[in-house]
Amino acid sequence: MNQVSIIILSAGFGTRMKSKIPKVLHKICGKEMLFCIIDEARKLSDDLHIILYNEAGLIKEKIDSIYQNINIHIQNHDEFPGTAGALMKGFGENKKSLIDTKYQNILILSGDMPLIQASMLKNFIRNDCDITMGILELEDASGYGRVIMKEDKVLGIVEEKDADEKTKAINLANAGIYYFKKEILEKYLPMLESNNNQNEYYLTDIIGHAFINNCKILGVSAKESEFIGVNSKLDLAKAESFMLKLLREKAMRDGVIFRIPDSTYIEFDVEFIGECEIESNCVLRRGAKIIESKILANSVIEDSIVENSTIGPFARIRPKSHIKDSHIGNFVEVKASILNDVKAGHLSYLGDSNIDSGTNIGAGVITCNYDGIKKHKTIIGKNVFVGSDTQLIAPLEIESNVLIAAGSSVSKNAQDGDLVISRTKQSNKQGFYYKFFKDKK
Structure with missing residues (x-):
């Protein structure tokens, strides 16, 4: 096992699925999307954390029926909505502090990315940088946050709902997979604000803080067939x-x-x-x-x-x-x-x-x-x-x-x-056909 804690974000409402079934419990090839991710994550770590909110009771019941030793957290969505809010304890004196994890390296995944493989995720776990993040190069990046890069360095991420037309034209998409040194999250989570169009705490804003403070941020590129996110x-x-x-x-x-x-x-x-x-x-x-x-x-x-x-x-x-x-x-x-x-x-x-x-x-x-x-x-x-x-x-x-x-x-x-033999006795009536159909004789 790697010395890494894994957090799977699964608190969203999934409204674009237009379904009574929680998004992460929709199946591909007979298996719930969230369970596809859990099975791959367990190949890398013995410290798994799943963040829930919408339909939390139902999802937790499904998880508990199959898996053991998985840490379940319920997001304080009312006070701390958004992907960064999901990582916050949301209670006590330090509500914005990071949830408790076992290791000093943290890999963050999304519960709606069922195609990720442990072999690919290993590329994120690196000791030579502060942050690695997944990047998709797409013909059309609509629906994704856009990654701002200069040469091979990541400068920041802009959520589509907050992007201007110039930013929307960028075809480098945020895949929603991040690897952080724990100290980075502990330092910048408390600094985050929700002053954006959605009034949410964005995990992607940590990238901007880290860049300003000269942290080393690397991108890991992958195909859509590996990083596809399911929203509909x-x-x-x-x-x-x-x-x-x-x-x-x-x-x-x-x-x-x-x-x-x-x-x-x-x-x-x-x-x-x-x-x-x-x-x-x-x-x-x-x-x-x-x-x-x-x-x-x-x-x-x-x-x-x-x-x-x-x-x-x-x-x-x-x-x-x-x-x-x-x-x-x-x-x-x-x-x-x-x-x-x-x-x-x-x-x-x-x-x-x-x-x-x-x-x-x-x-x-x-x-x-x-x-x-x-x-x-x-x-x-x-x-x-x-x-x-x-x-x-x-x-x-x-x-x-x-x-x-x-x-x-x-x-x-x-x-x-x-x-x-179990039949009624057969009876043949001679000439009955012609008697019944008189005009056919």
């Missing part, structure tokens, strides 16, 4: 596109074949083992584990294990399923089931089931697992042939070596070797 749902989609590219590229480097990679949606923590192939338009959600398998086009895998099997096309594997040595065909849905060496070629629903080797599931077979109050199990043994259009009404146990006739509704257990 358009930004959210853009950030997710960048993250999807990273996740797919990692999987391909590890040996996965993607057919039309850009068409596949993949979430964090999807695991591939061995040689796997993913055809176009597939959705692989968190918790999916694909082992030596092929996922055909337009299929969905959710929090399940697929091992040495083929899935799809147009199949859906819902959570808590384990499919091994099996073929799951088109328009088959599997949920919370264990299938071992099973064929289910098409148009079936298998929910809350255990199905053993050699069993064939015909077209249109469904497990009736829900009675309106609770779910029930269907257990099927080895070498069972389930005919098309069969309803298996749980709770139900079918032993091995059973033949179930097509069109049956099965509600009673079957023993080894049984033929199961």
Whole structure:
């Protein structure tokens, strides 16, 4: 671990998201933006601080459900609004003093920058300067604070709301990542005033104070794909596109074949083992584990294990399923089931089931697992042939070596070797067609 404390600013209202969900809890690739940042920060430091205000209770509850040993601070927004106000204790005699941190070096991140990587953040942690800050060179820097530079030195930062037209024409944007010597923050935080258009305490004003006092300030440049900030749902989609590219590229480097990679949606923590192939338009959600398998086009895998099997096309594997040595065909849905060496070629629903080797599931077979109050199990043994259009009404146990006739509704257990038939007797009325359609004889 580095000798650095990390502060993540997550107190904003996120009004441009136009959502009831707090901005930092919006997800990219299945993970909350704030949690993307926490996971990278924890690779660098054991002293994490998160500043909250808007929806603080909800966000804290989410954090506490997953993480331990994270310091949560609630900003005194009424007295000390703004990014610098978030760093102030906001109570006691020295309200503008810095919140307590473990180390003498402090890295400040924003809770709406989900693409930052620990490997990039290491470039900020330097002993040869007082401040380092992230800089984006953009064609259009609208929405960002502008960085004023002379040669390679940072002179100051102007927030867009306070910028004149000349300043707005600058294409160097403030990325919102800062590394400070603690003594810099302790010295200049108490000097800050909120005499600006927003009546807020700006963290960026510290850069100006530091420059005037001949502090050494360096910029760390990065691509938008690393430093993008999310302020709207358009930004959210853009950030997710960048993250999807990273996740797919990692999987391909590890040996996965993607057919039309850009068409596949993949979430964090999807695991591939061995040689796997993913055809176009597939959705692989968190918790999916694909082992030596092929996922055909337009299929969905959710929090399940697929091992040495083929899935799809147009199949859906819902959570808590384990499919091994099996073929799951088109328009088959599997949920919370264990299938071992099973064929289910098409148009079936298998929910809350255990199905053993050699069993064939015909077209249109469904497990009736829900009675309106609770779910029930269907257990099927080895070498069972389930005919098309069969309803298996749980709770139900079918032993091995059973033949179930097509069109049956099965509600009673079957023993080894049984033929199961549940149909009404067929009746053919000769000549009825011509009697009914008299003019067609």
